[in-house]
Amino acid sequence: MGVLVTLAGLTVDFDTGRRVVRALHGVDLAVARGEAVGLVGESGSGKSVTWLAALGLLGSRARIRGSVLLDGTELVGAPVRVLEAVRGKRVAMIFQDPASSLNPVHRIGRQIGEALALHRGLAGAAARAETLRLLDRVGIPAAARRLDDYPHQLSGGQNQRVMIAMALAGEPDLLIADEPTTALDATIQAQILALLGELRRDGNMAMVLISHDLGVVAENCDRVAVMYAGRIVEEAAADRLFDAPQHPYTQGLLDALPDLDGPRRCLAAIPGTVPEPTRLPPGCAFAPRCPRAESACAAAIPPFRLLASGHRAACLRPGTAAVAERERAVA
Template identity: 70%
Template sequence: MLDRFGSVADPLVEINGLTVAFDGVKVLHGIDLSVARGEAVGLVGESGCGKSVTWLAALGLLPKKASVSGNVRLGSTELIDAEPDVLDTVRGGRIAMIFQDPASALNPVLRLGKQVGEALALHGGLSGAAIRAEARRLFDLVGIPDAARRLDAFPHELSGGQNQRVMIAMALAGKPDLLVADEPTTALDATIQAQILELLTKIRRETDMALVLISHDLGVISQTCDRVCVMYAGRIIETAEAQSLFDEPLHPYTQGLIAALPPLEGVRRRLDPIEGNVPEPWNLPPGCAFAPRCPRRGEACDAGVPPLAWKAPGRFAACIKALQAEPVRPREPVYA
């Protein structure tokens, strides 16, 4: 549960006022986010809203042209502008990240066992036969069949789902306190997607590892996460416990995202998309960035950027018209 200031008690990772700019153009506008040990936090929003950039900036993985400010604390360790040896210890050790595309994240000319072994040597202090034995154990843990033989395979010899499991094994090699999964089920079929999500949930519960799941798929988030943060145009615009957010979203943008989902049961209904597009970072409207697309827009919405404010226990929204929760607008049925 969040307090009235949007923080969790005794956070594992705490981000305060994180901003990122490229060539003088801001793409993140002061992100505040806390993650507790063992917690699963979902980060959702349309493409380009800043979900991945938030954590790439937190871990010092953005290119040098990026201008990053704010604070990211892992316990007592500050990560922004930290020395390279500090970041080398944190990345892959305390905090691990699964990137969107395993085909590009894995080295195509190195055998999979060697790639996992590098992480085990760096963060686990293993060597020799112990590396191969632990790599095989990790492959078994993530459900890769015939693990001993797969250690000597190259990435192109495995399917997309199996390579994603290899990425998870590499991330777990350092026994991280926090795993950041950036679209871990992209381009996977529904069956493999469900298996990957079940695997992440199982590992989190068994190891008390915190999980940040970055996705545009609300269904994935609802099944996996305890708490959800919704992002739009470089800002967090709503945060709440997952069940509360999906049952009764407060922000018009969140309401629009949920209204655009097709129903899984009952009568088929016409989809209700959000009109317009996410504004470009260099051409943000005055006031609320969502105002041009918002069905409840008023003159006050252009007066200033609404802060992420407390609305109810555990509920925060950046909208001057979100004082009362509103149910998702009913959609017209589609007749065959």
């Protein structure tokens, strides 16, 4: 699989009017064609901002630096015409709340038709036929009758399927799914995730799944990147990361999950909260919440260490010692 998109040294500063606040601190990430990458972390870690910045969707108060290469085309600082050719056509994004993403005063058939006209130049009967095909593809029952419905006439799960159909209208190479199942019940959530997986495999489409749900990421992603306070702190193949997490933050996220098998135990919550971008501690941002922090952690930001093939972590004390300590705490 060749690399489709590469983020290198991506930083984002927001001008609040009184000061400039840095939200992203040099994100490096690559996504291959057809690959599913999970992006996890608590709220405020910078997951959504990373991809909104990559697509130039943060507005005029955001100062974006670094590099975002899509098949060799630089997106950071690119002209509007270049970004407009990429958004929806090469890279599509679906959001966690379809109710706020769909226009409530336009019928869903018209909204999907607009995407088809913009990205593929379809109109009239051809656009209607393709709209029906997309709605059938995403599992909307009685698609022909639903074309003239408004978003409020559909359930939350059906609206999310409409959003997926709109994202697929441009036949994108990369789909950014930002918490696509948060507002859905467990049954509909499983159906949506199965649909995304099927669509990805059928079209060799790459996907970035942004989620708080580690179980969802484990089942649907090939590789996982863990973000904290605007930085990626650990990255590995999904099976390796969940079997042998090396960063204490990743271990804390996993310890907070209940075990379906084995003895019952109290969940181990991570103390504190993600720091505000204006109040980051010196050195490692996770150090104030880390049970194994030492003085060196506050001296400088820990660099990434390659621990195994494809597995890296930004921690001064990664490895088996951390895993052993976690196991002792659970016991």
